[in-house]
Amino acid sequence: MSDDLEKKDADRLDELKAELSGHFGRFTRWRALCVERDVTNVEGQIRLAQEVLAAPSTGTNAEWLTHLLRLKGGKSFDVDEMLAGDGPAARKDET
Amino acid sequence: MAILTFHEWTALHEAARRSFSRTLAKFDSTPARKPVAILTAWRGELTDASGRPHAEAVRRKLNDQANRRLTAEVRRRGLSIVPVVGAGQEEGEDGVLTANREESFLVQPVGEMPEKEFLAHIKYLLHNPTGEPGRGPYPHTQWGGVVKLPSQPRAFVVHQQGDPTGPEDYHVGDHLGATARPRKAEPYYTQLRYGPRASDSMIDDLDRPDDLGTIKGLPGRRFTLGDGS
Numbered sequence: 001m002s003d004d005l006e007k008k009d010a011d012r013l014d015e016l017k018a019e020l021s022g023h024f025g026r027f028t029r030w031r032a033l034c035v036e037r038d039v040t041n042v043e044g045q046i047r048l049a050q051e052v053l054a055a056p057s058t059g060t061n062a063e064w065l066t067h068l069l070r071l072k073g074g075k076s077f078d079v080d081e082m083l084a085g086d087g088p089a090a091r092k093d094e095t
Numbered sequence: 096m097a098i099l100t101f102h103e104w105t106a107l108h109e110a111a112r113r114s115f116s117r118t119l120a121k122f123d124s125t126p127a128r129k130p131v132a133i134l135t136a137w138r139g140e141l142t143d144a145s146g147r148p149h150a151e152a153v154r155r156k157l158n159d160q161a162n163r164r165l166t167a168e169v170r171r172r173g174l175s176i177v178p179v180v181g182a183g184q185e186e187g188e189d190g191v192l193t194a195n196r197e198e199s200f201l202v203q204p205v206g207e208m209p210e211k212e213f214l215a216h217i218k219y220l221l222h223n224p225t226g227e228p229g230r231g232p233y234p235h236t237q238w239g240g241v242v243k244l245p246s247q248p249r250a251f252v253v254h255q256q257g258d259p260t261g262p263e264d265y266h267v268g269d270h271l272g273a274t275a276r277p278r279k280a281e282p283y284y285t286q287l288r289y290g291p292r293a294s295d296s297m298i299d300d301l302d303r304p305d306d307l308g309t310i311k312g313l314p315g316r317r318f319t320l321g322d323g324s
Contacts, residue, residue, distance in 0.1 A: 017187075017188045018188065021187035021188055021191070021193065023139075023140065024183070024185055024193060024195045025139070025183075025185060025195075027185060027186075027187045027188065028185055028186075055257065056257060056258065057139075057140050057238075058138050058139065058140060058236070058237060058238040059138060059139020059140035059141075059195075060135070060137065060138060060139055060195075060197065060237060060238050061181045061182065061183035061195055061197055061283065062237065062238045062239040062240055062241070062254060063238035063239070063254070064183050064185055064195070065183060065252055065269075065271075065283055066238070066239065066252050066254055066269050068185075068282070068283075069252070069269045069270070069271070070269065074269050074270060076267050076268060076269050077251075077267075077268045077269075077270075078266055078267065078268070079214070079251070079253050079265075079266050079267065079268040080266045082247070082268065083210065083211060083214070083244075083246075
C-alpha cells in the first residue's frame with residue numbers, strides 16, 4: 001500500500017474514533033470488538049468502527065459497562081441456564 | 096421503651112433502608128435475604144420519530160418522564176424503589192474521559208419473592224420500563240440492568256444483545272463481582288441520593304457543579320461493585 005493510501009486510512013480511522021467518542025459507550029464497544037475479533041490492521045479497525053456506528057445503541061451505562069467487562073476479558077453466561085442449574089453456564093456461542 | 100408514631104417509625108425505616116452500609120450489604124457475597132437490581136428508564140441515545148437525536152434538554156425531560164412511569168410500574172409490581180444515580184466514565188481516544196450519569200433506582204421485593212419471579216419482573220421492566228401498550232418497540236427499552244441474587248455470590252449485568260422483541264431476550268449475563276465497597280477511582284459507581292455527603296476520596300475531577308447529587312444538592316456517597324481486587 002502506498003504512503004498516501006496509508007495516510008488516508010489513518011486519517012479516516014482518526015475521524016471515526018472521534019465520532020465513536022461522541023456517543024457514550026461506542027468507543028469501548030469498538031475496542032472490545034477489535035480485541036474479540038483480533039483485528040489489528042487499520043482497514044479492519046475502520047470496518048469495525050463503521051459497524052459500531054451503524055448499530056443501534058442505548059447509550060447507557062449498562063451497555064458501556066458490558067463492553068468494558070468484555071474488554072477486560074470477561075465471559076458472558078446465560079442467566080436462565082444459571083438459575084436452572086448449579087452455576088453460571090457459558091453461552092453456547094462462547095464455548 | 097419509647098413508642099414511635101407511625102410517621103416516626105416510617106421515617107426511621109426509610110432512613111435505615113437508604114443507609115450506606117445497608118445498601119452495600121444488599122450486594123454482599125454472603126447470602127443476602129432479598130434479590131436487588133439497579134434500573135433506569137434513562138437513555139443516552141434517544142431519537143425523535145424521524146430518527147434524529149433529541150436536543151439535550153428534551154432528552155433529559157423525556158428521560159425524567161420515563162423514570163416517573165418506571166417508578167409507577169415498579170410499585171405496581173409490589174417492589175420497593177430507592178432513587179440513586181448510576182455513573183460511568185468512558186475512556187476515549189488518548190485517555191480522554193467522558194462521564195455519563197443516569198437517574199436510576201435500587202429495586203427490591205417488599206416481601207418475600209422467589210428469584211425467578213423477581214428476575215422476570217426486572218426483564219419486563221428493562222424491555223418496557225414505561226409500561227407502554229402494544230408489543231413495541233418502545234422508546235425507553237434498556238440494554239440491561241445490574242442484578243444481585245441471594246443464590247449467586249456475584250452481581251451481574253443482565254442484558255439483551257440488540258433489538259429485543261420481548262423480556263425473554265434479556266438472558267445474557269456478565270459478572271461484575273462479589274464485593275460492594277466505597278468508590279475510590281473506579282470508572283463506574285452508584286451514588287446515593289440520601290444521607291451524608293461523599294468523602295473526598297469518592298469524588299474526582301469529572302464532577303461538575305450541575306451534576307445530580309443528594310436531595311440536598313451534595314454529592315452523595317458512592318459505591319462500586321467489583322471483584323475486590
